[in-house]
Amino acid sequence: MDEDLLSRMTVREATHGDYQAVMNMASLDTFRDGFDYLPAKFHGFVDDHDTVFLLVELDGEVVFLDVQALRDGGESFAPRTMRMAKTLQGRGFSKTFTSATRIRSVAKFIEMSGQQPKTLHVLRDTERHDLKRLDNDLPFKTKSVINIMYFCWDATPIKDQLSDAQMSLPALVPYQPNEIHRLLPPAFSAAVLSEGLFLVDWDPYKLSEPNMKKLVEAGCYILVDSNVPAAKSLSFGGSYMTPRGRVYHIDIHCKDEALCKAHITNHVMNACSLFTGMITFCVMVTEKELKDVVVTFCVQYLHFKHLPHDHAYTHDELDFENFWMAKPVSKAKY
Structure with a gap:
């Protein structure tokens, strides 16, 4: 990882007060062709005891979000949504941000349930080859x-x-x-x-x-x-x-x-x-x-x-x- 990037980066849990900053960053008009559930579900994600909602700040500005949900009493987890600021897309930041939030999420899940999740479930759009490249080195089974x-x-x-x-x-x-x-x-x-x-x-x-x-x-x-x-x-x-x-x-x-x-x-x-x-x-x-x-x-x-x-x-x-x-x-x- 780029040490300069890490020194400028903070990962923290989202709060209700982050709503507007997240909406400004989240590409609401284009995500899922504009049928974006994030405005309606944001506060529920923050309040849900089985959900870890993390933000990445770069130089104090929210640039990435990662929402993960614990399932089946701690046996599995699944991503709810991930977003990155448009200004950073295509610049190689995705793996750095995802790695940071995933480590934090798993640590939080272990704290929440007392066990390490056994299974990760992911839904992946068959047309989104850019997202597949984020984890194409992982042994997923369809x-x-x-x-x-x-x-x-x-x-x-x-x-x-x-x-x-x-x-x-x-x-x-x-x-x-x-x-x-x-x-x-x-x-x-x-x-x-x-x-x-x-x-x-x-x-x-x-x-x-x-x-x-x-x-x-x-x-x-x-x-x-x-x-x-x-x-x-x-x-x-x-x-x-x-x-x-x-x-x-x-x-x-x-x-x-x-x-x-x-x-x-x-x-x-x-x-x-x-x-x-x-x-x-x-x-x-x-x-x-x-x-x-x-x-x-x-x-x-x-x-x-x-x-x-x-x-x-x-x-x-x-x-x-x-x-x-x-x-x-x-x-x-x-």
């Missing part, structure tokens, strides 16, 4: 490929059409704690999930009762089908404001076409009951075969406008425990 599609729609009209769709599609029920017995059996995970992992608003979780409880308490709208003894589908929904307006994310885990349509319809109905005006629906599917099903259903049946912002991501996993054995965590000096 667990799955997910597709995310964007549609916009005015929530006020056409509610009758949604009701008609509900009547012709499989029945779904809002998740209740007693439904966990239909999700935990291996029959569900083996058939629907990638090694027992699911994704909610870009974030990976292990299917467990504590994780489901946490998502319920966070206000996530969760739907499951009525099949017994094991369910065949699961979905998660939620909403936040972005610079381009309201986004409602729909994260669908299933392989059945009719169930996929049912989850979309029920989440759109929920969005209509909560909001008026234009909504952008961000629909995620973990089955490649369902991508065309979603587009056809949303455009031809629901008459949504398909936006040109679709992305494919790989869900990659690193055996962090073995990788880090040769690199023991020391106290950060920044």
Whole structure:
């Protein structure tokens, strides 16, 4: 590392008072095509006891942020977002900043949970080759490929059409704690999930009762089908404001076409009951075969406008425990 750079650099935890400095730095109008969740989630990141939100200052100015979340009681962690000031992009600072914040994050995670995380989960845009170069020397394994599609729609009209769709599609029920017995059996995970992992608003979780409880308490709208003894589908929904307006994310885990349509319809109905005006629906599917099903259903049946912002991501996993054995965590000096 450049010693001059290190002498000018400070790594610290973000506070609520950093909001404006972070917004000024974070490229809100271009990140995720303008559908940036950071303004809506900033204060939640600061307050979340399972999240480490770090800032890098260079000569006293915020130039980099790194948000990491602890998962599964300390067994794993996952990045929430990283940003760097535009003036420093392309100048070789990324690895220096990332290394500094990652060491600090892992040390904090050990302090929080009493153990070193065993696994690192990362979602990586298949088109962002610049980000892959940051860690192309790490032995990541791809667990799955997910597709995310964007549609916009005015929530006020056409509610009758949604009701008609509900009547012709499989029945779904809002998740209740007693439904966990239909999700935990291996029959569900083996058939629907990638090694027992699911994704909610870009974030990976292990299917467990504590994780489901946490998502319920966070206000996530969760739907499951009525099949017994094991369910065949699961979905998660939620909403936040972005610079381009309201986004409602729909994260669908299933392989059945009719169930996929049912989850979309029920989440759109929920969005209509909560909001008026234009909504952008961000629909995620973990089955490649369902991508065309979603587009056809949303455009031809629901008459949504398909936006040109679709992305494919790989869900990659690193055996962090073995990788880090040769690199023991020391106290950060920044």
